[in-house]
Amino acid sequence: MYRWKSWCDSRQRLALYAATCLALGLLTGMQHWAYYFRALAWQSVSTNRFFEAWDISFWSGYGAVASLATFMLPAMIWSSLAFGATSVGREYGAGAMPFVLTRPQPRWRIVWDDWALGAAEICIILSMFSIGLAPFVAQISRIWLGFSGVMLPGVVAVGICLYGLTQFLTLLTGSGAKGVSFAVAVVLFYNFFPAALEQWWHVHWPSKILDLSLSMFSMFDSWWIPDLAQQWKIAALWSVVALIFPFLSQWLIERREI
């Protein structure tokens, strides 16, 4: 039942975020689709040899998917933090935790119900970009259509990981604002501290699991060939990491006293 309560709280936000992402996906797809046909038209009348040899299909597809990644990163961070901050831990700060914990259900179930719903919502929101973009990319390049599909699980897994981290920290601190603040601090530390150590003190930190920023470079094994295997590796590794946080939250809530 806590999942139903979480659903009541989050459904409007889900609709808003999902609609925004779908619209952005559609607009981005339309934009690249238009560029693609304009480029084809130019190529048909062009006398420039270099332009004639240009693979318009590949590079238009690349542009569309690059835009997809550009929009997905902030959407992933924003939605993960927003859904994490409004997860079960905020009930401590709101004073409703005695009520939640005196409903007859195991405590682990509260955490997992809440986490599962949030993870599903993040998955839906981030998928909306791909859904909006897909019909247009399909017209341009089959390779990049497949790649945009393969990229999605990696982004979603990182998003769920960040969401789980925020959920855990919200539970730990009993406040959504504090949970988000600490989650941002952890992400910044994860991304910048190793680089700072190496840059200023020449200390080599153990390498990160995979780049959280999901930069475009991680999509390629060489400059020309999209690396699908790398994307699946990202998805698999971050999925494993993502599962750590609900277990941590479960551990915490089962030991927490009021």
Next chain:
Amino acid sequence: MTETVISTQGLTKVYPDVRAVDGLDLNVPRGAVYGFLGRNGAGKTTTIRTLLGLARPTAGSAQVLGLDIRKDTVAILQRTGFVPETKQLFDSLTTDQLIRFNRGYFPKWSDALAERYISLFEIPRKRPFGKLSLGNRTKVCHLLALCQGADLLIMDEPTSGLDPVMVDLLMRVLIEDHVSEGRTVFVSSHHLSEVERIADWIGIIEGGKLLLEARLEDIRQNFRLVTASGDSASEVAAPNLISKRRAEKFHRYLVSREADDFVTRLRAQGMTVLEVSPVNLGEVFLGLAGKELPCIAGNPGVTRASA
């Protein structure tokens, strides 16, 4: 032997800075309305939290509805209605949504009863909980606890925010709809007059220790307040003596039974017995948990704080 619904044996809860519950031995009989009384910080809410699995006991053991509080929390909660001290539920949900939420946990939930109490308590159905007044929040908390078909109702400060009419209504609902069905009600409160109205058992806790556990009827019939004067008060001791307090040259003794024997004992020690009077719950509570203040000479019973 009377079956107990709540039973604790040496229940102790220690926090880093305070021993909140200290060796509590509580016995709440089935079908009773048990008034659990104590001052602020006496350990009432901590006891309730421990019984409901919100806090883990440091030592001792306890059974609620015959189930172990350490192992059977979910089973206990399935059969226990709880009105929390804070009266805080989900701010975003309306009364109807809170009913829907709560109904899912309790197979014995009664929609008919919910409709009746919404009408009786005049609870707004469509307004979010966060926008309700304290009184209406309290009513919603009661509604959820009363309709789940619980065998035991645990209520922590149940009347906070309620006006006298609603307090009266709630008391009647508790007695007519729940106690009459054989359910047990455990009420923790500061409001002695309200507890005295409905309770048939009383437990008084102070400093985490249970000072008294008795039938209210027993208190009314047998407990006596003996006022005496004399110099040998400190030597007075008797098994039925619950408390003794001094107010300058007067001494007040609270005895649980056989007050005549106690009076005889006082007189034998050369003390002058001024009055033997029956007591109400407030006097018992103050006798056990009250703090002594300097007394104005020659007027026992009138106390005033020193400047």
